[in-house]
Structure formats: C-alpha cells, structure tokens
Amino acid sequence: MKAVIQRVSRAKVTVNGKIVGEIGEGLFVLLGVKKGDTEEQAVKMGKKIANLRIFEDETGKMNLSVKETRGEILVVSQFTLYADALKGRRPSFEKAAPPGEAFPLYQKVRDVLKEEGLITKTGEFGA
Numbered sequence: 148m149k150a151v152i153q154r155v156s157r158a159k160v161t162v163n164g165k166i167v168g169e170i171g172e173g174l175f176v177l178l179g180v181k182k183g184d185t186e187e188q189a190v191k192m193g194k195k196i197a198n199l200r201i202f203e204d205e206t207g208k209m210n211l212s213v214k215e216t217r218g219e220i221l222v223v224s225q226f227t228l229y230a231d232a233l234k235g236r237r238p239s240f241e242k243a244a245p246p247g248e249a250f251p252l253y254q255k256v257r258d259v260l261k262e263e264g265l266i267t268k269t270g271e272f273g274a
Contacts, residue, residue, distance in 0.1 A: 148184045148192050149228045151177040155203060158221050173218030173265070178256060179228025180249035187253040193259025196220065213265060220265045224253045229260050236270070 159169040176196060180189075197214050204210040209231055213220060226249065230238035243249070260266045 148181065148188050148256075149179040150192060150227065151225070152196065153203070158253070160223060168221050168223075169266065170219035170221045174213050174220045174221065175218060176222045177225040177228060178222050178253055179225050180252045181229050182242060184249075184252055186252065186255055189255035190219065190259055192216040193256040193263075196256070197260055197263045197265055198261060213249065214263055218265070220260050222253070222257050222266070224249065265266045 171202035
C-alpha cells in the first residue's frame with residue numbers, strides 16, 4: 148500500500164462537473180493498493196496518515212498531526228501509484244490490485260480515518 152500525502156488549505160474532487168468530495172484545511176491523499184495488501188495494512192496506513200506529524204506547531208516545528216490541528220482528509224483511490232514504466236512507453240499496472248480487491252482496503256483506510264473524525268460527509272466519495 149502506498150500513499151501520496153499533500154497538505155492543503157482546501158481540496159475537492161470533481162467528476163463530470165459535479166463536486167463529489169471537498170475539504171477545508173487538512174490532507175489530500177492518493178492511495179494505491181497493491182496485490183496482496185491486507186486489512187491489517189489498511190488499518191496501519193489509516194492510523195499512520197492520521198498521526199503523521201506534518202503540521203507546524205506554535206514554534207514553527209512540524210510537530211502536529213492532522214488530528215491535532217482538527218483538519219480533514221480527502222482520500223482518492225489511485226491505482227497508478229503502482230505503475231511500472233521501466234520498460235517501453237506503456238506502463239504496466241501488474242502490481243496494482245484489481246478493483247474487487249482494492250476497494251474494500253481503500254474503504255478500510257477511510258473507515259479508520261472516519262473513526263478518528265478526520266473524514267466528514269463533504270470529504271466522502273467513492274462509497
């Protein structure tokens with residue numbers, strides 16, 4: 148499982164001109180699931196994202212988590228994180244989990260973040 152995590156002042160996901168997920172200050176996360184990933188890894192990833200100390204405290208040090216700043220998280224499933232483009236010009240997605248395997252693990256990460264109060268109704272989509 149891989150995650151690309153971006154601190155944001157706001158973020159939104161639009162599909163066909165309609166906003167399907169939107170947050171204020173917090174984290175925008177692209178989440179990739181590979182073949183063989185487990186529910187245990189999904190729980191660990193959710194907790195890791197919630198507790199990463201990547202926000203500044205009052206002294207300017209990156210010492211606070213999104214949970215401590217009362218931020219929000221928007222998670223987007225992104226199988227292309229497992230693209231292999233070493234050979235040729237067409238990437239292989241052989242390592243990426245198929246949708247039936249990946250989606251429940253993506254949902255598990257979101258469930259962990261939701262339990263932490265970090266995913267709000269406006270930050271939900273893909274369910």
